[in-house]
Amino acid sequence: MSNLLNQTGHRLDADQEKPRFLISDLCAYLESYLDSDQVREVYRAYLFGAEAHSGQHRKTGEPYIYHPVAVARILAEMRMDHNCLMAAILHDVIEDTPTAKEQLAGTFGVEIAELVDGVSKLSKIDFQSQAEAQAASLRKMLLAMTKDIRVIMIKLADRLHNMRTLGVMRPEKARRIARETLDIYAPIANRLGINSVRLELEDLGFAAYWPMRYRALRQAVSESRGQHKELVANVEAALLNRLEQEGMDGHVYGRQKHLYSIYRKMQEKNITFSDVVDVFAFRIIVDRLDTCYRVLGAIHNLYKPMPGRFKDYIAIPKANGYQSLHTVLFGPQGIPIEIQIRTEEMDRLSESGIAAHWMYKSGDSGGIAMSTRASDWLQNLLEMQQGVGDSVEFLEHVKVDLFPDEVYVFTPRGRILVLPKGATVVDFAYTVHTDVGNTCVAARVDRRLVPLRTRLRNGQTVEIINAENATPSPAWLNYVVTGKARANIRAFLKNLQGQVAVDLGRRLLERELKRFQISLDALGEEKIQQVLEEYRLESQDDLLAEIALGNRMPLLIARRLTGEDLATPVETAGTPGAESAGGLSIKGTEGMVVSFANCCRPIPGDPVMGVFNPGKGIVIHRHGCRNLGEFNKQGHNWIEAQWESDIEAEFATEIRVEAGNRRGVLGTVAATISEQGSNIENVTSQERDGLFSTLVFVITVKDRVHLAKIMRSLRVIPSVLKISRQSI
Incomplete structure (x- = not known):
């Protein structure tokens, strides 16, 4: 045969x-x-x-x-x-x-x-x-x-x-495998620079996951190729002829962009196939690096370049080590064509990626560079996995780092860092080093101070400003994009929440044990171990954290530890104000285990109480808040609280301003609030009729005195008719 x-x-x-x-x-x-x-x-x-x-x-x-x-x-x-x-x-x-x-x-x-x-x-x-x-x-x-x-x-x-060989699988399983291939394995191949494997995985995954779209796009590309077959041949001949005229040796290959990259461009830019301008691409392979730039000049004289479409990946390689010059030209009949110019070595490495480390062991500098870049990425994976909890979370962080759109920025010493598109100053800081990210407080971009949430652009120079005692903020998770930054911030916050929860849980339990005239340290190890076994907890810290998070009531735990029956001691007869001297003292720095209710927005100076909310810890309400419901009748579900005397934190509260509907009134009110040292977190406007409107501001204040000062300053504005604080 x-x-x-x-x-x-x-x-x-x-x-x-x-x-x-x-x-x-x-x-x-x-x-x-x-x-x-x-x-x-x-x-x-x-x-x-x-x-x-x-x-x-x-x-x-x-x-x-x-x-x-x-x-x-x-x-x-x-x-x-x-x-x-x-x-x-x-x-x-x-x-x-x-x-x-x-x-x-x-x-x-x-x-x-x-x-x-x-x-x-x-x-x-x-x-x-x-x-x-x-x-x-x-x-x-x-x-x-x-x-x-x-x-x-x-x-x-x-x-x-x-x-x-996916065709033999059941359709639903084939689609699941194809989705996983497109989400994980093709991006990994791209991250390691193995272009030949990536392209085949993407096209096979595309065909299996969206078979009808694949066939339709393949048909459209085939028809377009047939219509422009003569054009492609003419462009190849023109490029070769120009190289010969300039005395440069090189090979020209016309190629069709692969289907999945065309499909992704259509999806990302929400355009039709006819709007994809660079379906056809040409690769020019030359002998030396300096010849690449000479060829670039020659073809720019042959066809006009399209503004803003030139990329020099030779001077600044991609994160996976890929090197080439890319430019888009207005070809014959005005049809855009993409040109890639590279050396033979660059071409081999673009197909082989990290595999070049084995394929070209004879001291090939490109293969070594690829291997180094892959090692850097793998080191990031190690750091990332140390700071995450479960495997699903780790996989989500990895996915973030696998997609290839990149921004190239510089450190003050000229080192180039490659970040994902949309990366912020905080992402940059964590890319430099985990400690730099954890302690960053501000940054200079091109010597100008910028907020930490600033998104970076190609070519910018970034300098991070650090403070020794600074720590990551939960707000950073709203805008960071790199997996390393997200994993490190979450790890820090988890550890912080855990320690804060343990400390708060100890304070709450000690408060209840005091009513039984005993302290936690005075209890025997055997009694504590019995309670741990009863609740299936591993350590005393776990028990204290459970109390702080509202999953266990401190009074019930105190009874278990002391061996008392369920009869409530005299001191705990659920009356607000009872044993207030032993209540919870609020500093405003307790982190996520103590939160402040949005329904009444308490601030220092307000009489307050805390309600245990399972999984969330203690939620602080103002006395008289209508959402407290039956909690006042359940002594074991609430705790008396008071404010510390030297609080430096700021708290959100809500004010309603009724004003005449005149031009500029919103700006005047906002400026007055800002002048009094308050930040506006949110504002909404409700027009009652053509003459009056109600402005609702969520602002930050230090205490009731600060709020009163702001409200007095607003009352003197002629357009303002009435000011009130959020009702309870």
Whole structure:
């Protein structure tokens, strides 16, 4: 039977025309770059894998071992080392056969066993949902990748072959796998610079997830290519002719932009296919770096460049190490064409990415640079995972860092940092160092002071101003975009909330124990342990945090600890004001375990009480607030509170200003509030009729005295008719 060869070099059966991945073909290919001893080791791994998978078949009907051999062939085309190829052939034996990791280590060595284990899913752990299981397995794989990058190389090759054979899957499962490929694996391939793998994963994922859109777009591109076939040939000839006239050697390749990138551009810019201006692209490959810039000048003289569409990725490479000059020109008939200019080395690296570290080991500087950039990203992953809780949260942070739109900014010393599009000053600070981010208080962009939420643009120089005692703010989470920044801020706030909760819980419990004439320290360890076991808590700190968060009532815990019955002591007869000297003292710095009710917006000077809200801690209300309901009748659900005498924090409150409906009245009122040292958080306007309107301001004040000062200053404005504070 005759055999054919497809574009990927796989042998095709002439009758069935589908790839066959034979170990003999793989070994013959490996002999082109591996030693004979190494090829024999790969064959030994094949024999072990074939025996382990004996009797297993894929949904295509083929013996299962075809899949691992196909994965190894993909990696061989990247010229990966023999240990990586052996691990690829064995990558499913731990997960899908009785083979243990220890057995692999004894037969093939610890290195290969670790690689195989890194790719294996966490299948022996029970998870609450499919999403959690998926996230945990991906987290395990990504962390294994930080120790050995070959883990992700094997996983990408595994996913690529699975995508090539996705047609046999049920439609819903095929769509789930395609979505995961587009969300995770294609972006990882892009982040590691492996362009050839990324493009195929994206197009296969696109075809499986949106099959009708894929077919329609493919048809549109095919028709467009047919209409412009002569134009493409003419542009190629014109570019080559100009290179010859300038005495420069180079190769010109006309190519069609791949379908998924066209689709994404249509989605992001909300445009139709006819509005996509650069469907056709040309790549010019030259011998030396300086020739790239000479070619750029020559083609700009041939066709007019489109303003604002030139990018120099040679001087400032992408985060994954990609280098090239990009420009868009007005071609024949005014049709825009994209031109990429690069050296042969840059072209190889753009296709191979991190794989260049293995493909070109002869001191290739580009491959080393790619490896360094990948290592930096992996280090960020390590830092990120230390500050997050569950695997789903970690995966969300990773996704943020995987998408490629970038901004290039400079440190004061001229170092270039690459950030995602939309990154802020805080993102920059965390990219420099975690400690720089945690303690940043202000920044200068191009020597001008700017707010921390300022979004950065290409070419700006950013200087961070730090304060030793500064800490991250919860508000930062509203505008940071990098996974590292988000993970570190959340980690800090979780630790802060935990410590604040423990301290507050201790104060609340000590207050109740005082009524039983005993302190927490005086209680025996045995009594505390009994209560911990009863509530299934691990430590005393956990119990105190539960009290502060409102999940456990301090009075009930005090009774359990003291062994008292449920009869309420005289001092705790739920009357507001009882035992007020032992009430909760509010400083305004308790963090998230003490919050202030939006219904009445209490401020220092108001008589207040606290209500336990499970999961949220204590919510402070003004006395008489209509939303307190029956809490006054439930002594164990509320706590008397009072303000500290030296509070420096600011608190939000609401005022209503009724004014004549005249031009400029809102600006006058706002300016007056600002002059009194208050910040306006929100304002709404309600027009009662054509003559009068009601302005509702949410402002920050220090206390009742500060509020009274603001209200007095507003009363003297001629247009203001009435001022009142939010009612309770």
